[in-house]
Amino acid sequence: MSDVEDQLREALDRLAPDDLSTRDLTTGAWAYHARVRRRKVAAAASALAVVLVLIAVAVSLPGRSTNTLPASPLPTPGDCSAASAVTPAVAGTPPSQVTVVATWICPDVAAGADAVWDLPVIPLRGPYAAQLSVEPWTADSCESSAGSAAPPFTLYRMEGPDRRVTAFHSKDASCRADSLLAAYLTAQADQQTDQAAAQVALAQLPCRSETAWTNENLSAADTTAGPQPIDASGRTPLTAATLCLKPTYLHTNGQGVALAQPLTVRGYVAVPLDGTLLATLNADRQTAREGFRGNGECLGEGNWTYSIIAKTQAGKFLRMSTGCLDEFFILAPTQASTANHYGFIPSNETTAALRSLVLRY
């Protein structure tokens, strides 16, 4: 046994806390089981019109530039024909610790995909490409998967600094092809939303990804200062807000991961909140507290995850986010750590109003 392995054993033993409470584990487990029984996988909805609109929007985006994008040359949809020129990724040896410049996908026609299958035509770039983990892991994680809903595709990845291109076939991902494509489409939605948001001022309350919001609005001090009380400005009434719907493709249910909606391109939807909803939300926010961990019921709701970008009377901006519309977590400069959530349970009135809004999309 090497010294490093012994050191690692000791370090891991020190690292794992021994003061973790088991008080809520049993009730949490039963609550999970009860939720699973109630939950039904959302019916797949036809999104053809949305897809067409979003593809049109996506096609218009390459001309825009942000300072987060790498320099050219970048891949284009035409690179799908360059399959023979790439270095294949070997199953079981996921690339790691590489700088990812761009990622894009193409139909795997040889594996039976329809060549005209609608795919995102804009590559993921920079941080959006880097966050997409490609792991041909063979562990038995499929649970009750009844086969992949994703057509066969090839994911190409350009890695720096020499910009080598590797290819990964979705068939090597086993039942995870769905997860990989869902993650790709989600990253596409984030990239598209953040690029659009970069063109306007925050005062216009554009939707943006959680990562972009955190990078732009939370300082390092906010995230390392430790738990802090909610100051008065944290409860200042909201004067304007935008509800942002981010597509969710997969749900976790009792049997594993299930498809929530078709694996097609879908972007964020922005919905301005009216004065009535702002008023109830403001009243609800007075109950916000540190250490908020949600109501313990949420495994996701509908075809979206939800966030609200808002401006307060004190002129500050904050972001509330959630997977379910009956609880909200607040990201604001008072946010201190993941262990010290700042959030609240909205009133039934607020939740119902938000749900009625969401039903339109």
Place this chain on the structure above:
Amino acid sequence: MARAGGPDGSAREEFESFVSARGPALLRTAFLLTGDRGKAEDLVQTALGKTWPKWASIQAEPREAYVRKVMLNTYIAWWRRRWNAEDPTEQIPEATTREHDPAMSLDLLTALAGLPKGQRAVIVLRYFEDLTEARTAEVLGCSVGTVKSQGARALAALRTSQALAPSEGELR
């Protein structure tokens, strides 16, 4: 609390006893997998929730092994799942309780967080759970060769951690 659909009577008592006795160990493993107390609790609760309906049919002896396998599978299945707004930043989770050197612990936690999920699972099973390569492969449902290669890559990445850095005068 709703418990519909699960075993009843003595099975509940056994379940509660099991959670009380083995919960801390499961949580420690889950913490090393997720790097966060809240997520660790979510992971263990979910694994227990998945196990609960089958509790009465699982023999007493392998129950913990069964829960651990479900926990690992759940962890890997969640590799791309959004943790809905509960993980807004990349900051280091709260400090652990048995600090040796807080900076080193946080450094190791950061290094672990940088590993792909599969590699991280191998590290936790091999060096925290002290499972053999064969047993690790069995739990993860992969080959021994994969465990070896994943483990070697993970160790190479973790060597940059202060917690595993050679002491003064020692060659790396």
